[in-house]
Amino acid sequence: MAHPGGEPALLLRGHGSETSALHEERLGAVVQALRETGAAAVVDLGCGSGSLLLRLAGDAQFERITGVDTSAVALETARSRLAEAGSEGRVTLAHGSLTDLPPAIDGFDAATLVETIEHIDPGTLSQVERALFGALRPRAVVVTTPNADYNVLYGMVPGERRHADHRFEWGRARFARWATGVAERHGYTVDLRGVGPADALHGSPTQLALFRRAEELA
Ligand SMILES: C[S@@+](CC[C@H](N)C(=O)[O-])C[C@H]1O[C@@H](n2cnc3c(N)ncnc32)[C@H](O)[C@@H]1O
Numbered sequence: 001m002a003h004p005g006g007e008p009a010l011l012l013r014g015h016g017s018e019t020s021a022l023h024e025e026r027l028g029a030v031v032q033a034l035r036e037t038g039a040a041a042v043v044d045l046g047c048g049s050g051s052l053l054l055r056l057a058g059d060a061q062f063e064r065i066t067g068v069d070t071s072a073v074a075l076e077t078a079r080s081r082l083a084e085a086g087s088e089g090r091v092t093l094a095h096g097s098l099t100d101l102p103p104a105i106d107g108f109d110a111a112t113l114v115e116t117i118e119h120i121d122p123g124t125l126s127q128v129e130r131a132l133f134g135a136l137r138p139r140a141v142v143v144t145t146p147n148a149d150y151n152v153l154y155g156m157v158p159g160e161r162r163h164a165d166h167r168f169e170w171g172r173a174r175f176a177r178w179a180t181g182v183a184e185r186h187g188y189t190v191d192l193r194g195v196g197p198a199d200a201l202h203g204s205p206t207q208l209a210l211f212r213r214a215e216e217l218a
Helices: 008-012 016-037 051-057 072-084 122-136 148-154 172-186
Strands: 041-045 064-069 091-095 110-114 140-146 188-195 206-213
Touching: 016 051, 016 110, 016 140, 016 188, 016 206, 041 051, 051 064, 051 072, 051 091, 064 072, 072 091, 122 172, 140 148, 172 188, 172 206
Parallel strands: 041 064, 041 110, 064 091, 110 140
Antiparallel strands: 140 206, 188 206
């Protein structure tokens, strides 16, 4: 995908490198969150063309790495990029959907969903929640999604979305409500963070939730 988590207003103004810098920062924040959990086995759900997988493959902490995506094209790109980096053997790629996880996706310490939930029909989010937090129950889950409160700083009008394929974009209060609800329903704690330059009024362009299974922290 050309513009993961795309910030189209920036791109339209020719600030593509800023967008890419934000994605780099976002991936760094996800890796940092994973490091805090000590996870060795990680599944990246909605892995796209493999940007996070490439980072994980270059880090000895991560011993078992799998990427899942509905897009065969994205998976093929991920495969080529991993091969080019000499990391193909470190990563398993699987075609599948968040709403219907492949049976092989089990036994992972952590799952990541980077700029992916907003691509899902909001009507199926509860299905994803049950499959991931209810059935799979990894020790940790890291979710990132655009912060709609920040969109005004991209010159966007209310209700406008950063990418045509986004089914929704949430502000900080809405994301916090969803994340705390998920955590309470499934026995997790959640730590909410901003990624990217923080504006006093609108927060950061990306929001990140680090969920940890509560019993692991007791
Ligand atoms: C914006 S891209 C993010 C890719 C990657 N996580 C990254 O940040 O570089 C969103 C990805 O979610 C995938 N996707 C959308 N719906 C999905 C679903 N139901 N299950 C799994 N992946 C999905 C898309 O194919 C796409 O690769």
